[in-house]
Amino acid sequence: MATEGEGSGFAIHPMDQFVIKPLFGGEHVHWYTISNVTLWMALAVLCIVLLLVVGTAKRSIIPSRVQSVAELVYGFIYNMVEEVTGHDGVKYFPYVMTLFLFILFSNLLGLLPMSFATTSHVAVTVVLALMVFVGVTVLGFMRKGVGFLGMFWVSSAPLALRPILALIEVISYFVRPVSHSIRLAGNILAGHAVIKVIAGFATLVVASPFVVGAVGAIYGLELLVAVVQAYVFTILTCVYLRDAVGDAHH
Amino acid sequence: MEGDIAQMGKFIGAGLATIGLGGAGIGVGTIAGNFLAGALRNPSAAPGQMANLFVGIAFAEALGIFSFLIALLLMFAV
Amino acid sequence: MATGTETAAEAAGHGGGHAVGMPQLDFSTWPHQIFWLLVTLVVIYLVLTRLALPRIGGVLAERSGIITKDIAIADDLKQKALKAERAYNDALAQARADAARIVAEARAAIQADLDAATARADAQIMAKAAESEGRISEIRAGALDAVTEVAQDTAHEIVAALGGKADAGSITAAVAARLKE
Incomplete structure (x- = not known):
């Protein structure tokens, strides 16, 4: 399969950038191995610390540039949690903030040339989505008991339709983590693969000026996608959280 | 020979799967267009509906991403 | 690109994956990724809850x-400024009223002085006029006496010249009778 592209004169291997490589030699990737995954996750943590801890170290009343960005992010996510989940959801704000910051910085760092996009891996996003899914389910049963199941029983529908709707609701409930995780990984994966494929055409001299323009344009789009996907993942987390903690106006 | 046919089937399948992305495009376009139409009628209400816009786009887009995923799976995993 | 492929091929050689398969579906790396993801999330969560969020929340609360x-202070100052302006306006009105009153008083005093002076001058003029009149009437009386005397003398002389014997008493009576006419 590796030689498919080479037959036609192109060397396009869009998936190479997602390979997990141990940083300090070794063949196998054990669970404790320090690899490029570790490196780029650590860099995301570093960026978060730089923005939110070092940037706000002065606690100035008139904020510096970095501090005002940190405050902007804080206010943005805080308002989102409060608006979408209601007042009871505010105590889960740190968790939502963690998700948002991790995804945002992973996406953005993944866009650096030669970097590794941790959020393009299904393993990562599946864990993120499952944490939300399991957390919401457990919270819902803890706070509402069996009443949480009332979410699937659409009482505003005609009685005959309700079992069918309940089935659909249950299915859509269990599809949530799938779409939640695949959306993020798929967007990032697709964007990076597209950039790589288009860049691969640069070996064709006639096409290379267009390739430069196209890669630039797609890169801009991917910057937007990186931010929007972090936002979407977070707001969906809030929407799901509302089912568990919010009032029963589902 | 059999491998070649299987290869061909994979490529054709992957190509067909990408058609699904067109559906996602239509969906996202419909959502964004209707949002814009609504926003032009009542600009003051538009900022409050931004979240709904993005959630709607995300739902529509996810289905397109699924078909893209099928294409990838056919190309690289099957 | 070629060197990238080689290293990728080397690196992806583990776990029986393809050189360029989908690294995402190489399940042998999942425990690795999940482990590091959990570590990362826990670190971020701790950093946020212990350091960043309380700090930013504190700064925001402090700022608000x-x-x-x-x-509130500005409001207070504004109220004070309004009060001061009102006081100033009051003082201005007061001062204006005072000034008007003083002007009126001064005008009245001047008027009184003027009236008094006029009255005095009138009185003086009256006195002078009365005196002058007295003198004029005196002079007139004096002139009448002199006329009577001259007339008596003249009449006496004329009578004497005519050869009559002039009776002083009858001449005087005749002159007085003529003068009375």
Whole structure:
């Protein structure tokens, strides 16, 4: 399969950038191995610390540039949690903030040339989505008991339709983590693969000026996608959280 | 020979799967267009509906991403 | 690109994956990624809850507190300024009224002085006029006496010249009778 592209004169291997490589030699990737995954996750943590801890170290009343960005992010996510989940959801704000910051910085760092996009891996996003899914389910049963199941029983529908709707609701409930995780990984994966494929055409001299323009344009789009996907993942987390903690106006 | 046919089937399948992305495009376009139409009628209400816009786009887009995923799976995993 | 492929091929050689398969579906790396993801999330969560969020929340709360306090102070100052302006206006009106009163008083005093002086001058003029009249009437009386005397003398002389014997008494009576006419 590796030689498919080479037959036609192109060397396009869009998936190479997602390979997990141990940083300090070794063949196998054990669970404790320090690899490029570790490196780029650590860099995301570093960026978060730089923005939110070092940037706000002065606690100035008139904020510096970095501090005002940190405050902007804080206010943005805080308002989102409060608006979408209601007042009871505010105590889960740190968790939502963690998700948002991790995804945002992973996406953005993944866009650096030669970097590794941790959020393009299904393993990562599946864990993120499952944490939300399991957390919401457990919270819902803890706070509402069996009443949480009332979410699937659409009482505003005609009685005959309700079992069918309940089935659909249950299915859509269990599809949530799938779409939640695949959306993020798929967007990032697709964007990076597209950039790589288009860049691969640069070996064709006639096409290379267009390739430069196209890669630039797609890169801009991917910057937007990186931010929007972090936002979407977070707001969906809030929407799901509302089912568990919010009032029963589902 | 059999491998070649299987290869061909994979490529054709992957190509067909990408058609699904067109559906996602239509969906996202419909959502964004209707949002814009609504926003032009009542600009003051538009900022409050931004979240709904993005959630709607995300739902529509996810289905397109699924078909893209099928294409990838056919190309690289099957 | 070629060297990238080689290293990728080397690196992806583990776990029986393809050189360029989908690294995402190489399940042998999942425990690795999940482990590091959990570590990362826990670190971020701890950093946020212990350091960043309380700090930013504190700064925001402090700022909004200061802003409300400043607004209250500004409000206070505005009230004070309004009060001062009102006091100033009051004082101005008072001063204006005082000035008007003083002007009126001064005008009245001047008027009184003027009236008094006029009265005095009138009185003096009256006195002078009366005196002059007295003198004029005296002079007139004097002139009448002199006329009578001259007339008596003249009449006496004329009578004497005519050869009559003039009776002083009858001449005087005749002159007085003529003068009375």
